[in-house]
Amino acid sequence: MALSNDEVKRYSRHLIMPEVGVEGQEKLKKGSVLCIGAGGLGSPAALYLAAAGVGTIGIVDFDVVDFSNLQRQVIHGTSDVGRSKLASAKDRLLELNPHINIETYETALSSKNALDLFKPYDVILDGTDNFPTRYLTNDACVLLGKPNAYGSIFRFEGQASVFATKDGPCYRCLYPEPPPPGLVPSCAEGGVLGVLPGVIGTIQATEAIKLIMGIGEPLVGRFLIYDALRMKFRELKLKKDPDCPVCGTNPTVTELIDYEQFCGVAPAATEVAVSTANNTNETETDVNELKRKIDAKEDFFLLDVREPNEYQIGKIPGSTLIPLGEVPQRVSEIPRDKEIIVHCKMGGRSAKAAAFLRQQGYTNVKNLKGGITDWSDKIDSKVPKY
Amino acid sequence: MANKILIPTPLRPFTGKQDAVEVDGATIGELLANLTTKYAGLKPHLYNEQGKLRSFVNVYLNDEDIRYLEKEQTAVKPGDTISIIPSVAGGR
Numbered sequence: 117m118a119l120s121n122d123e124v125k126r127y128s129r130h131l132i133m134p135e136v137g138v139e140g141q142e143k144l145k146k147g148s149v150l151c152i153g154a155g156g157l158g159s160p161a162a163l164y165l166a167a168a169g170v171g172t173i174g175i176v177d178f179d180v181v182d183f184s185n186l187q188r189q190v191i192h193g194t195s196d197v198g199r200s201k202l203a204s205a206k207d208r209l210l211e212l213n214p215h216i217n218i219e220t221y222e223t224a225l226s227s228k229n230a231l232d233l234f235k236p237y238d239v240i241l242d243g244t245d246n247f248p249t250r251y252l253t254n255d256a257c258v259l260l261g262k263p264n265a266y267g268s269i270f271r272f273e274g275q276a277s278v279f280a281t282k283d284g285p286c287y288r289c290l291y292p293e294p295p296p297p298g299l300v301p302s303c304a305e306g307g308v309l310g311v312l313p314g315v316i317g318t319i320q321a322t323e324a325i326k327l328i329m330g331i332g333e334p335l336v337g338r339f340l341i342y343d344a345l346r347m348k349f350r351e352l353k354l355k356k357d358p359d360c361p362v363c364g365t366n367p368t369v370t371e372l373i374d375y376e377q378f379c380g381v382a383p384a385a386t387e388v389a390v391s392t393a394n395n396t397n398e399t400e401t402d403v404n405e406l407k408r409k410i411d412a413k414e415d416f417f418l419l420d421v422r423e424p425n426e427y428q429i430g431k432i433p434g435s436t437l438i439p440l441g442e443v444p445q446r447v448s449e450i451p452r453d454k455e456i457i458v459h460c461k462m463g464g465r466s467a468k469a470a471a472f473l474r475q476q477g478y479t480n481v482k483n484l485k486g487g488i489t490d491w492s493d494k495i496d497s498k499v500p501k502y
Numbered sequence: 503m504a505n506k507i508l509i510p511t512p513l514r515p516f517t518g519k520q521d522a523v524e525v526d527g528a529t530i531g532e533l534l535a536n537l538t539t540k541y542a543g544l545k546p547h548l549y550n551e552q553g554k555l556r557s558f559v560n561v562y563l564n565d566e567d568i569r570y571l572e573k574e575q576t577a578v579k580p581g582d583t584i585s586i587i588p589s590v591a592g593g594r
Binding site for chain 2: 153155156157158179185189242243244245246247250267268269270271272273275290291292293294295306308313339341343345346350351352353354355439440441442444445
């Protein structure tokens, strides 16, 4: 894998460092990384891997570039909105470095395809956004013996580690089980500081590059926590769990399983349980019905459980704001003698609030399907979508 | 003797937005019990219905996972910092 003169020129700042040199650069050229997702983490990671000269970069994604991605997914540009993320990412990476190969896989990672997809790669870079795919990626890495450059983000906080190396811990050693769906908010729900995935994604890329070149001390057995607001990095110790179901001494998971089921996200089980527990299916309403009620000046209480900053972006007329986290303390502000309609952005948080109110003995609580987003789509387009 | 407990971003809505709170207790278990008494909204996020610490929430005494110390019986000294680290999946 000799370097051409053009490559020598391009990588000169690497080549003059004894830790990298021609040997390290040739290892990078021979090396390969599979990025799971071309989103917040995958964007900066893939850009730096390409610039560094990693010979083959694979990307798994099936999404389309959206305006709301551009605040952090720096691999895509404004003119890419509406294009497939893979096509957009491939163009950008080859523009940055034409000496590398980009392999794209327009598919959702699944138990059926993960092992085949991972097999040809040296390092897997986990930049997904959901628990089923994170456990799937971990287990596939352990089964194949591939290191997993892991990163995860929420609002102002990021986590990074390297899992599934030969003697190191895996993601399941750290978290044996996922949280039940709904208990931990997603980025779409919770928001994320745009520059945060830039920090975490480049840490993942750094680790991938070190692993390929075999230099330095990898982030194995260490869990790095970054708080952007306090500008603090903390390092926690991670141990390989001898009882780990996938990488322990007597593993019980020896092949890939159904991760949707493992993470409890199969059908909307909690919603169904709530409806049957109340012996009624009248637990939801929609924006058309809400509009009718408002126009008819019906007497009901419209509860908005979003955060104050979301309320500032736009609101449904007549609503009262009590953020989801404050509902338990402020339940006395919610009348018991009226019909309650709860809404949020999309309907997820409000479903939780509605379930809580029913537990508190409220008998007439409805969740607004589709939330204020649906209101903007169907009733009042002046309310901005975010 | 009060010890500092660092609260992760997803749980700050339940501690009045504070990123760290001081609570008393001689062991991790006592500290967490006092924490969830003071901030009741935290309780379902830390403990399951059987009163056991949830398996997607890890608790660290300084930089050590309490699962590899004495779990909730782990003794706490003055100046020790306790961190609650829940699993987070975001990436896009």
